[in-house]
Amino acid sequence: MSSLAVQARGLSVKFGDVTAVAGLDLDVKEGEIVGLVGPDGAGKTTTMRVLCGILVPDAGEAVVAGHDVLREPDRVKARIGYLPQRFALHPDLTVNENIAYLADLYSVPAGTWQQRRDELLEITDLARFANRQAVQLSGGMQQKLALICTLIHRPEVVFLDEPTTGVDPVSRRDFWHILYDLPRQGVTVVVTTPYMDEAAHCSRIAFMHQGRVLAQDSPAALRAAITARILEVRCRPQRTAREALKRYPTIEGVEVFGDRLRVAVSAEADPAAIRRVLEEAGVTGLDIRESAASLEDVFVALAVGQQSQEDDSRAGEE
Amino acid sequence: MLRFIQVIKKEFIHLRRDPMALRLVIVAPIIQLIMFGYAATHDVRNVPVAVFDGDRSAESRQLIEEIEHSYYFHLIQTADDPRDIERRLQSGEAMIGVQIPRDFQRKIMRGTPAQIGLYVDGTDSNTSGVATAYMLGILRQGAASMQIRQARTEGRLRMAPPSVSVEPRVWYNIDLSSINFMVPGVFGLILLVLTVMLGGLSIVRERETGTLEQLLVTPLKIWELLLGKLVPFALVATLDASVIFLLALGWFHVVFRGSLTLLVAMALVFLVNNLGFGLLISTLSRTQQQAQLTAFLFIMPSVLLSGFFFPIANMPVPMQYVTYLIPLRYFLEIVRGIFLKGAGIGVLWPQMLALTAFAIAHFAAGIAAFRKRL
Numbered sequence: 001m002s003s004l005a006v007q008a009r010g011l012s013v014k015f016g017d018v019t020a021v022a023g024l025d026l027d028v029k030e031g032e033i034v035g036l037v038g039p040d041g042a043g044k045t046t047t048m049r050v051l052c053g054i055l056v057p058d059a060g061e062a063v064v065a066g067h068d069v070l071r072e073p074d075r076v077k078a079r080i081g082y083l084p085q086r087f088a089l090h091p092d093l094t095v096n097e098n099i100a101y102l103a104d105l106y107s108v109p110a111g112t113w114q115q116r117r118d119e120l121l122e123i124t125d126l127a128r129f130a131n132r133q134a135v136q137l138s139g140g141m142q143q144k145l146a147l148i149c150t151l152i153h154r155p156e157v158v159f160l161d162e163p164t165t166g167v168d169p170v171s172r173r174d175f176w177h178i179l180y181d182l183p184r185q186g187v188t189v190v191v192t193t194p195y196m197d198e199a200a201h202c203s204r205i206a207f208m209h210q211g212r213v214l215a216q217d218s219p220a221a222l223r224a225a226i227t228a229r230i231l232e233v234r235c236r237p238q239r240t241a242r243e244a245l246k247r248y249p250t251i252e253g254v255e256v257f258g259d260r261l262r263v264a265v266s267a268e269a270d271p272a273a274i275r276r277v278l279e280e281a282g283v284t285g286l287d288i289r290e291s292a293a294s295l296e297d298v299f300v301a302l303a304v305g306q307q308s309q310e311d312d313s314r315a316g317e318e
Numbered sequence: 319m320l321r322f323i324q325v326i327k328k329e330f331i332h333l334r335r336d337p338m339a340l341r342l343v344i345v346a347p348i349i350q351l352i353m354f355g356y357a358a359t360h361d362v363r364n365v366p367v368a369v370f371d372g373d374r375s376a377e378s379r380q381l382i383e384e385i386e387h388s389y390y391f392h393l394i395q396t397a398d399d400p401r402d403i404e405r406r407l408q409s410g411e412a413m414i415g416v417q418i419p420r421d422f423q424r425k426i427m428r429g430t431p432a433q434i435g436l437y438v439d440g441t442d443s444n445t446s447g448v449a450t451a452y453m454l455g456i457l458r459q460g461a462a463s464m465q466i467r468q469a470r471t472e473g474r475l476r477m478a479p480p481s482v483s484v485e486p487r488v489w490y491n492i493d494l495s496s497i498n499f500m501v502p503g504v505f506g507l508i509l510l511v512l513t514v515m516l517g518g519l520s521i522v523r524e525r526e527t528g529t530l531e532q533l534l535v536t537p538l539k540i541w542e543l544l545l546g547k548l549v550p551f552a553l554v555a556t557l558d559a560s561v562i563f564l565l566a567l568g569w570f571h572v573v574f575r576g577s578l579t580l581l582v583a584m585a586l587v588f589l590v591n592n593l594g595f596g597l598l599i600s601t602l603s604r605t606q607q608q609a610q611l612t613a614f615l616f617i618m619p620s621v622l623l624s625g626f627f628f629p630i631a632n633m634p635v636p637m638q639y640v641t642y643l644i645p646l647r648y649f650l651e652i653v654r655g656i657f658l659k660g661a662g663i664g665v666l667w668p669q670m671l672a673l674t675a676f677a678i679a680h681f682a683a684g685i686a687a688f689r690k691r692l
Contacts, residue, residue, distance in 0.1 A: 054534045074537050082535040088528035090328070092335040097328075104324035105536040133335075149532075 005157045005188035006031045006051060012211075013046050020046040021057070022211035028157075028190055028204075031183040034193070034216075035199040036192045036209035037299065044051070044192045045085060047208070048159045052082045065156040078106065081155035085162050089136035095126060095145055098134055098150055102237055103261055108154035113152055120148040123178055140171025147178060149196035151187075158182070160191040164198065176201060196295045207299055214302045222298045228252050228264040230291045231271060235261075235283040244281035248274065253304045257296070321538055325546020333550065342515065347508045348559045348565070354504045355570050356495055362390055362448045368412035370397040370536045375423035385416065390452045403437055413439045413446060414453055426464050434461070498573060501566045502657040503626045506534065506649045509559055509585060510592055511617055514550040517596020518613040522603045540689060548593050555592075559585055566657075575660030581653065584670060587677050588649045594681030601687040620646045647675040647679075 003201050006028035013021040021043040028034045036044045049055040051064050053073030062069040065079035089098045096117075103113045111232055121127040124144040128136075134142060143163060150158055160179075164172045164193070171173060176198065182189050183203075191202070192293050199205055199219065206216040235241050241261060250269035271288055367385060371378050386393045393413055399401050403415035417435030423430035434457055440446050487649050524530040524547075533543060563581075566572045596613065603609035621627070623637065624646035630638055641647045648669040655661035655669075663670065 048661070052535045054531070074539075077535055078537045080535070082532075084531045086528035088532040090529060091527065092332060093328070097331065101324060101328050102532075102536070104320055105533070105538050107321060107537070262342070318566060 002009055003030050004028065005032070006034075006062070006063040006064050006190060008051065009060055010049065011062060012058045013043070013050060013055065014058050019211055020041055021050070023060070024208075024212055026206060026213055030188050031186060032204055033179060033183060033189040033191065033202045035202035035205045035206055036190060036208055037194075037196075037199050037295075039303070042208040043211040044208055045161055046211075048082070048192070050160055050192070052080060052159055053077050061278075079156045080152075081150035081153070081158040083150045083158070083160045083163050085165070087098050089134050089142065089146055089149060094131050094133050095096075095121075095137070096130045098145060099149055101150045102149040108153050116152060117148070120151060120178070123181075124148060124174055138168075138171075140167045140174075142177075143167050144171060144175060147175065151178075155187065157188045159192065160189065162192050162194065165194060172198075185272065185301055199295055205295070207302055209303050209306055213296075215307055219295060223295065226293045226301055227297050228251070228266060228293070228297075228301060229269065230293050230297050231263040231265055231274065232263040232289050232291045233263055233278070234259060234287040235278060235282065235285050240281050241278055241283045244283075245274070245278055248277050253300050255296075255300050262291070262297060262300070264267075264297060264304075322542040322546035322549070325538075325543065326550050329547065329550040333554070336562075339516075343512065343554050343558065346536040347512065347562060351501070351504050351509055351562055351565055353589065354507070355501050362445055362452065364392040365414060365445070365449045366394050366412045367391045367414045367416060367453075368394055368403050368406040369416045369418070370400050370403055371418050371420050372400070372420045373422040375478075376422045377426050378418045378548055380464070381457065384456055384460045385453070388452070390449065391456075400435075407437060407439045410439070413442075414449055416453070416457070424463065427468055429465055429469055432461060439566055442614070451488055469629050481539065481638055482491060490518055497570050498658060499654070501570050501572045503650055505559065505562050505566065506588070506624075506646060506653050507621060507626060508562060509555055509588055510620065510646050510648075512558060513555045513589055513592035514596045514599070514613050514617060515610065516554070517548065517593040518609040519606055520547040521600040522598065522606050522609045522638050525527045525604075526606055544597075544685065544688065548597070551593060551596075552589055555589055556585075572657060574657050576656030579659065580662065581656050584649065584652050584656075584673065587670075588645070590674065591677035591680050594677065594684040597684030598687050601684065601691050620644050623647070624650050626650060642672075645673055645676040648676070 004027055007024060008024060008026040011021050011024040011026075012019070024043070024047060026047070036047065038044055045228060045267045046055065050057045050297055051062055053064075053068060053069050053076045056070065064076045067075040067079070069076050073268075090101070093101065099113075099117050119129070124141075124147070126141060126148070129137060129141065134145060137145060147160070147163065150160070164175055167175065172195075177191055179191070180201075191198075197318060202219065204216060205222060206213045206217055207222075208214070215225075217225070218311060232244075233241060238256060238261060241253050242256070245251050245261070245263055251274075252266060253264040263274070271290070273285065275288055278288075330494070333343065352552075364433060367482070369382055369385065371382060382396070385391050391414070397406065397415075400417055401411070403417060406412040407415055415437035417433070417437070419433060421432070436457070438446050438450050461665050521530065523532065554684070567574055595616070597613045599609050599616075603612060623633070623641045624628075624644050625641070626646070630641050630647065635639070651669045652666050652673065655666050659665075
């Protein structure tokens with residue numbers, strides 16, 4: 001069982017009346033890159049903070065990097081790295097000073113981290129800016145510097161909370177290059193991201209909804225598990241189409257993605273019948289085509305499934 | 319190993335890179351010292367006086383001369399018209415107007431009471447009150463000695479008038495100079511402002527930049543963080559206090575009669591009090607701005623009610639009770655006592671006890687709030 005880098009059982013966190021995490025179970029194997037994905041408010045950040053030992057859960061237990069988070073938070077902290085959602089470096093310190101400060105706080109013996117620093121600066125292309133103040137770096141560079149600081153003490157597990165939000169595409173790519181390389185060095189990565197293309201690169205995805213992990217598997221397995229077919233519908237006005245589709249049987253879910261509606265339909269649904277329904281509702285510029293299931297569709301389907309289950313059980317109680 | 323030293327090192331980098339903090343820490347105390355040392359003086363000196371001489375006699379001229387020669391007054395051009403006095407008081411050219419009536423000489427000669435008009439601009443009640451008392455003294459004594467002399471020459475006065483001779487003897491601040499009073503006060507004031515302000519920023523700045531969250535996931539212990547954040551401010555405040563102390567003695571020639579050890583010890587207690595209070599503010603604030611405003615909100619009444627400007631004994635009685643809640647009050651009494659009176663523990667122990675109690679309470683509250691809000 002020592003091959004688990006993170007093992008959480010029944011984690012629950014309440015903030016007043018709001019339940020942020022509700023009996024969460026999570027297993028992360030050593031050397032994995034696990035993506036925590038889910039809508040805002042699903043409890044991703046709260047879960048990370050519990051696993052990092054800075055938030056005490058109301059219930060449940062967790063073992064991270066071989067130590068109990070509740071009983072030995074200091075041992076856990078020494079073995080992990082955490083990159084919070086908000087940029088968290090000292091703006092007036094230079095790149096080198098920021099790295100040195102973090103190395104010192106982790107009591108990395110002097111002289112042993114400089115090589116690692118140079119290596120990371122090289123990969124991230126930040127070596128040129130080593131003596132520049134953090135505040136003078138671009139957003140993407142700041143985020144890469146934050147990652148270096150998180151990795152400087154060679155943690156066994158790193159937790160990255162939306163590390164690439166607001167980062168330009170090129171920096172995002174650099175960022176993921178570093179992440180891909182980490183498992184090879186025996187580092188386990190737990191990352192949250194709102195970008196599905198990034199999530200698709202994780203070795204495993206844990207989909208969170210309302211404080212629980214609804215499913216965890218490889219991206220391919222998650223996509224394969226979806227039984228519904230996906231229709232992409234373009235038309236105007238979207239709202240009319242959406243209302244009409246919601247009332248129609250064989251339709252499992254409707255989501256708006258920009259100028260398209262993604263409609264999940266059951267296997268026996270008839271696209272021609274759906275076209276007729278929409279034309280009767282009075283939409284214009286109608287275009288319907290079949291599409292392969294994306295990760296988004298998987299999550300929408302999971303979330304919808306969870307919702308109807310809850311509705312059913314609530315109805316059962318009444 | 320000794321992680322809090324790293325935090326201290328980092329705090330000093332912040333201080334070095336932040337021109338605002340540098341100014342607050344080094345320039346502001348010196349400017350304050352000079353400002354309060356020179357400008358905030360209660361001494362009544364060179365008060366402008368306008369005189370209307372309606373008598374133009376030898377006696378009236380002699381009286382005017384006495385005013386002019388006094389150390390406290392400065393005679394601006396004499397008025398030609400009684401209404402001139404009002405105009406000058408209104409414009410602020412004069413603070414005091416003296417009107418000598420036409421029959422002044424005659425009444426002095428006859429030994430009947432002579433009336434002199436005295437007009438005072440009471441806008442600055444403190445100075446005008448003192449100046450009025452001085453002026454009354456000069457006029458009364460001048461007129462009285464003229465009458466006595468006259469009576470003597472006429473033979474009406476056979477023996478000396480009954481008199482009481484009062485010889486004032488001032489202790490502790492022999493020159494009655496307000497610099498001796500103000501500068502030790504500034505010593506306490508600057509320690510207060512600096513440490514509450516800096517302590518107030520300590521934690522909230524890290525919270526605002528998000529680095530506090532980062533610190534919490536490092537193995538850094540709470541006491542290491544606190545020590546690392548507060549020691550730099552304590553060092554800076556100590557440095558400032560030393561500079562002010564040296565300036566007070568070397569530049570302002572303030573007398574220092576007491577024990578330096580005692581002063582340093584009590585300054586450290588005061589420092590702990592202020593840093594604890596600053597920590598409390600910093601922990602409860604969401605933004606640096608909020609912390610600074612809160613600090614200011616407490617510093618203002620502290621200064622006003624501490625006896626820094628106005629003697630506590632002159633305040634309304636309910637207010638006097640409020641001053642017991644202000645640590646600066648005790649520290650000022652201690653500092654002034656040590657500086658000017660050479661007072662020791664034997665006299666100052668109640669203030670020292672109160673200050674120490676406040677320091678312990680504030681520091682404990684600061685730490686408790688800090689632990690709770692993490």
